[in-house]
Every structure is written in structure tokens, then in C-alpha cells.
Amino acid sequence: MAASPQNPAASAPRRKVSRHRGEGQWAQGHFTPLNGNEQLKKDDDGLNVRTRIETVYSQRGFASIDPNDLRGRMRWWGLYTQRKPGIDGGKTAVLEPEELDDEYFMLRVRIDGGRLTTRQLRVIGEISQEFARGTADITDRQNIQLHWIRIEDVPEIWRRLEEVGLSTTEACGDTPRVILGSPVAGIAEDEIIDGTPAVEEIHRRVVGNPLYSNLPRKFKSAISGSPLLDVAHEINDVAFVGVEHPEHGPGFDLWVGGGLSTNPKIGVRLGAWVPLAEVADVYEGVISIFRDHGYRRLRNRARLKFLVADWGAEKFRQVLEDEYLRRKLVDGPAPAQPVRRWRDHVGVHRQRDGRFYVGFAPRVGRVDGTTLAKIADVAEAHGSARVRTTVEQKMIVLDVEQEQVESLSSALESLGLTVSPSTFRRGTMACTGIEFCKLAIVETKARGSSLIDELERRLPEFDEPLTINLNGCPNACARIQVADIGLKGQLVLDDDGNQVEGYQVHLGGALGLEAGFGRKVRGLKVTSEELPDYIERVLRRYLAERADGERFAVWAARASAEDLS
Structure with a gap:
């Protein structure tokens, strides 16, 4: 794909200097860091901090952590310092970072596509109970966050997560964050196309790869072949949405440039249809454009949505095709509006194989480690080995035989996890x-x-x-x-x-x-x-x-x- 972060402009021809000459774009030849964050990343790749965590900080304690690692590079491994208790909201924008920092961390477990085995869920629950004071939050990006993590315990937590195929790699930071995916990919009766192979291939190519570990800002992505549009594709940096092409069959409609925060923008369609086998290539093309052409001068203008707003869909697609993919994309149709008004998969639904999936609603995404372990136990007791998280802070148990549905629903209800919640819950x-x-x-x-x-x-x-x-x-x-x-x-x-x-x-x-x-x-x-x-x-x-x-x-x-x- 495109060039390395050390000299990314080498593979892309020089473009005419625009009014954004001072935006710090690598593709324009501007490699001198224009702010502290860019200098920090140039000094040392965030991925490299893991070695220091394992060999120095976890041995010597919180006070030994370099400030640039503490409030910068450690995010590349899913770690943020959490807020010191007792500081009211009026002090948030007044105090210095070191005054707000507690000596504990939030740790974000990366869950691409929201896909978990019951064994993985149980391990997260056990880690929560042993190292995180029982805390666990399901996020609206399908991850699970733990709190009260001590730096001394991080290497052991990583060992346990990685033993079951999980990680915290690039769960935060200026990196390719978790890839959202339909929680019912591959099983839903009404699915247009299963995006799971694309999620897996992107993860294999991109996550932890130094080619993509120094981006202007965070990079959010989503892939779903569900007609329910169940991954909030409109507000991701790049999204692939299931569509049926009249000539080429099922594939994905390509969106770029969505995002919220203080300057919200709905993503735009590039009008391109992408077959499943090419999704990872297109993803790499889009993230490479962001790396090379993204604005690195001001943090509040560094998301991809600002570049897309300035370029427009036509130019963005042209640069993607001509300079990164080196081929044309197929024109394609827009996704249809969903028929159902809820997109969270809560309730009991038939799978394409005749079994059922059962979605339930924790309160505002908050659970605890004991409950996570019990969910794993309950799912296994009813014949399931797979669970999913959703972008609505919900969870799903897959592969339930019809005769087990009622018992499973009752067991979840006994944990305070209702399958038939009120509108408000x-x-x-x-x-x-x-x-x-x-x-x-x-x-x-x-x-x-x-x-x-x-x-x-x-x-x-x-x-x-x-x-x-x-x-x-x-x-x-x-x-x-x-x-x-x-x-x-x-x-x-x-x-x-x-x-x-x-x-x-x-x-x-x-x-x-x-x-x-x-x-x-x-x-x-x-x-x-x-x-x-x-x-x-x-x-x-x-x-x-x-x-x-x-x-x-x-x-x-x-x-x-x-x-x-």
C-alpha cells in the first residue's frame, strides 16, 4: 500500500500546494511536527511503549512513568489515566493534567466486530474481579472498559487476554481503533452479506502495524452487511454498508468522513460498490490517505472528516483510485432505509440456521465482572459458546436452540438483564x-x-x-x-x-x-x-x-x- 510513516510522501506524487499548506500534511512534504502530540509520535512510536510498561513501569510503579508515555503513548495499548476522585466538574478545564490524574488506569479491551467466545467473556470477567474492583462497561463501540487498573498488574492482564485471543492493541490513541461489525454477522436471516472475513483481514493487516500507528488522530471504522444498518456507519471515518448490486450481487457501499465531537459531520457516500474480497484493500487505501493527507497542525481539525469536507467526495474517490488503489472502483447503489426502527437486536430472533439469538439490555452499558462471568456460564448452560456486544451498549447470546430460549431469557432476567426491556431501558x-x-x-x-x-x-x-x-x-x-x-x-x-x-x-x-x-x-x-x-x-x-x-x-x-x- 502507501508509504511508511517515516517518509509517507515517497509513494505519492507531489500535489499542488493548496491553502492548507500549513496543515502539516505529510503528502505535501511537511514532516516537521507542528504540535506536542506530533512531536511525541515522531520521537517514538506509541507501539514501542509496551516494552517499557513490561520491563520498567510495572516493576517500578506509577511514579516511574515518563509523562509523555503516561498521557500519550500508553493509549496505543488501551490505557488512559482515570480521574482522581473528588474533583468536581468545574475544575475539569482548569486543572493541569497531573492534577486530574489518578494513579489508576482505564483499560479498554478491544473487541473487533463485537465478537466474543464465552471463554473470552469469562476471562474479562475474572480480570475485572481480580484487578479492576469488579468494574466493567460495555461501550457504544463494542469494547469493554475496566477501571482501577494498577500499572503493576498490566503485564499479567495482557497475558491472560492474549491467552484467549484478545488484546488492548490500539484500543486508543491516534490509531486504527476497533472495527465495528454487525453483532449478528453470519447468522441473521435477513443479512445481505457477512462482513466477518473483511473484519478479520483488516485486523490482520492493520492492527499493530507501524505503517498505520501514527495517524493525525483516531480512525474509526465500521463494516456491516445487515439491512438494519446496525453499526452507526454514518459517523465513522470509513464504513462499508451491505448492498445488493443489480449486476454484481451483494457487496458494500463505501462511506467516508463521518464523526461527531464538537464539529459533527455525517459521512458521505463515494458512490462505490466494493466486493467483500476488496474491502481490506479499500480500507488500507482510505487510512493511508488519512495518514498522508490528514491535517496534523491542530488537533481539533485533525480528523478525516475535515479533509473530506474540504476535498469533497469526488476528489477523495479520485485520489483513492488513482494514487492508492491504482484502479477504478465500481459504481454502486445506496443502502436501503431499514424497515425496523430498533437496530440493537434486543429480544429473541431466528437465525438462518433455525436456531435463535437472544439480545438483552444492561443498564446504560454498565455491568460488572461477576455478571460477565455469569453471562458466560448461562450461555454455556444453554448450549451457546458465542456472545456479542453491540454499538448500543447491549449484548447478544448466539446459537440458542428454540427449546432453550425461554430458560435462557429467565436466567438472564435473574441477573437483571432483561430480554424485553422498556423503551427507556x-x-x-x-x-x-x-x-x-x-x-x-x-x-x-x-x-x-x-x-x-x-x-x-x-x-x-x-x-x-x-x-x-x-x-x-x-x-x-x-x-x-x-x-x-x-x-x-x-x-x-x-x-x-x-x-x-x-x-x-x-x-x-x-x-x-x-x-x-x-x-x-x-x-x-x-x-x-x-x-x-x-x-x-x-x-x-x-x-x-x-x-x-x-x-x-x-x-x-x-x-x-x-x-x-
Whole structure:
């Protein structure tokens, strides 16, 4: 593929210097680091820090860690320092990093495609119990995060994970992050094409490869052949979406340049159809464009979405074909809109082989190590050796015989994991929040869980599909802009003029069905205490005013500011 990170412009012809001459693009010949992050990566590849963790830091303790490794390169191995307890949200943007750092880590276990064996899940559960004070969060990128990790324990944790085929390699950092995949790939009755071979081949070629370990910023990807569009493809840097080509049969539609955070953008179609056998080649082409042409001057403009916005789809496809693939891609159709409005696979569903998969809903993705191990036990007791995580912070047990479905569902229910959740439990997600995250301003996990209880009590008959996403800061890890009700954490003033935890409200965002960002009503902010009252009020107005069959997002787009307040 394209050139190495040491001199990436060598394989690509010089392009005419544009107005982005100062953006630090390698393909323009600009190799001098323009910020501290780029200098850090040039000084030493993040992948190299593993040796220091194993031979120095784990032996000498937290105080021995070089700051550039601690707050930089260790992310290449899934490690972030977590927030020191007791620091309120008003201090988040004020304190220096070393003042926010606790001497413990969040460790992210990389789970490409959300695919786990019961043995792997049990090992994660055991690691959680032994090394992470029982913590475990299922993320909206199909990973599992652990907390309270000591540097002294990291080598042993890696040994146990790798013994069962798992890793934390490039789970964070300016790297190719986890590859999202349909959790029902290869088994769903309605699947267009199974993307599993592509996920595996990309992982083999790319993860841990120094050619791709120094990117301008994180690189997020998704592959799914499900007609439910179940991997949030619209907000990934690159995505491959299952389609049926009228001449060539099943393959993938290619999307690039999606992303959220403080400058959200929906990805764009390149109009290209990609056969399964060529997905890994195209992926390498796209990530190489990002490496070589991506903006490295400012961190807040370094994601691929900014390059795509400046170039446009036509130019991006041309550069991909002419300079990286060295061949033309086949034109293809857009994916169809999904028929079902839920895309999380919760409930009982028939597989193509006549067996069933059973999806269930942990509260806002929060479980614990004991529960993970028990899920593995329950699945095996009902004849399954495979589980999956989803991009909605849910889980699925695969390969269940029909006569075992009811018993499995009851066993999961006894663990507090319902197969038939309320709308509010099914549709509420939350990021890590101020409990552990150094960027957060407000609490999210406990707030989301209590919100579920309140809404179930107040609106027991509400059964319309609805997503409520809580985020602890503006960075949108919980996808607030594309939720029916998105809640961005910030400090607000209560009725007495006191500064308290609260949320800016986004209303009517969506993915899959007419994808778009939520509406912000001027001045609409609510305190954490007011949140249940506010959501109840808005949902009752929606029920009273909606047209027949009208989704919440559609109603919110046309409702008056008064109705949304």
C-alpha cells in the first residue's frame, strides 16, 4: 500500500500546494511536527511503549512513568489515566493534567466486530474481579472498559487476554481503533452479506502495524452487511454498508468522513460498490490517505472528516483510485432505509440456521465482572459458546436452540438483564462520565440509570422507539447529536443562581432513518434534578401532538420551541 510513516510522501506524487499548506500534511512534504502530540509520535512510536510498561513501569510503579508515555503513548495499548476522585466538574478545564490524574488506569479491551467466545467473556470477567474492583462497561463501540487498573498488574492482564485471543492493541490513541461489525454477522436471516472475513483481514493487516500507528488522530471504522444498518456507519471515518448490486450481487457501499465531537459531520457516500474480497484493500487505501493527507497542525481539525469536507467526495474517490488503489472502483447503489426502527437486536430472533439469538439490555452499558462471568456460564448452560456486544451498549447470546430460549431469557432476567426491556431501558445510553473520565463535567452512568427508573414509573405505557443519550462533556462519546434526546453535560444555574450539574438538550437526531443531527432550542438547558420532569413533559406533548405513526425525531423537527421547552 502507501508509504511508511517515516517518509509517507515517497509513494505519492507531489500535489499542488493548496491553502492548507500549513496543515502539516505529510503528502505535501511537511514532516516537521507542528504540535506536542506530533512531536511525541515522531520521537517514538506509541507501539514501542509496551516494552517499557513490561520491563520498567510495572516493576517500578506509577511514579516511574515518563509523562509523555503516561498521557500519550500508553493509549496505543488501551490505557488512559482515570480521574482522581473528588474533583468536581468545574475544575475539569482548569486543572493541569497531573492534577486530574489518578494513579489508576482505564483499560479498554478491544473487541473487533463485537465478537466474543464465552471463554473470552469469562476471562474479562475474572480480570475485572481480580484487578479492576469488579468494574466493567460495555461501550457504544463494542469494547469493554475496566477501571482501577494498577500499572503493576498490566503485564499479567495482557497475558491472560492474549491467552484467549484478545488484546488492548490500539484500543486508543491516534490509531486504527476497533472495527465495528454487525453483532449478528453470519447468522441473521435477513443479512445481505457477512462482513466477518473483511473484519478479520483488516485486523490482520492493520492492527499493530507501524505503517498505520501514527495517524493525525483516531480512525474509526465500521463494516456491516445487515439491512438494519446496525453499526452507526454514518459517523465513522470509513464504513462499508451491505448492498445488493443489480449486476454484481451483494457487496458494500463505501462511506467516508463521518464523526461527531464538537464539529459533527455525517459521512458521505463515494458512490462505490466494493466486493467483500476488496474491502481490506479499500480500507488500507482510505487510512493511508488519512495518514498522508490528514491535517496534523491542530488537533481539533485533525480528523478525516475535515479533509473530506474540504476535498469533497469526488476528489477523495479520485485520489483513492488513482494514487492508492491504482484502479477504478465500481459504481454502486445506496443502502436501503431499514424497515425496523430498533437496530440493537434486543429480544429473541431466528437465525438462518433455525436456531435463535437472544439480545438483552444492561443498564446504560454498565455491568460488572461477576455478571460477565455469569453471562458466560448461562450461555454455556444453554448450549451457546458465542456472545456479542453491540454499538448500543447491549449484548447478544448466539446459537440458542428454540427449546432453550425461554430458560435462557429467565436466567438472564435473574441477573437483571432483561430480554424485553422498556423503551427507556432499551434506548438510554451513557458515556463514562465524571466518575472516571478526566474530560467529563457531570455524572452520566448513575444519572442515566436513575432516569430509566423515573421514566418507567411515570410513563409505563410509553412504547415508541426512543433514544436518550447522556454525555459528560462536549466530546459526544455517547452520540448525543444523533439521539432522539441528546444530553450534553455542562454546569448550569438553578433557580437560586447556584452552579449545578446539568445538560444542554439536543432533540430529534437520528441515524439510519433520515440521519441527521438533533435540534438545539435556544437557551434550553436543564439541571440534573429537573431532567425527569423535563423529559416527561416533552414526551407527553409528543404523544398528544404527533401525527399517526410519526417518529419523535420528525415531531421534534416541526414542534415549536415552546413545546420543546
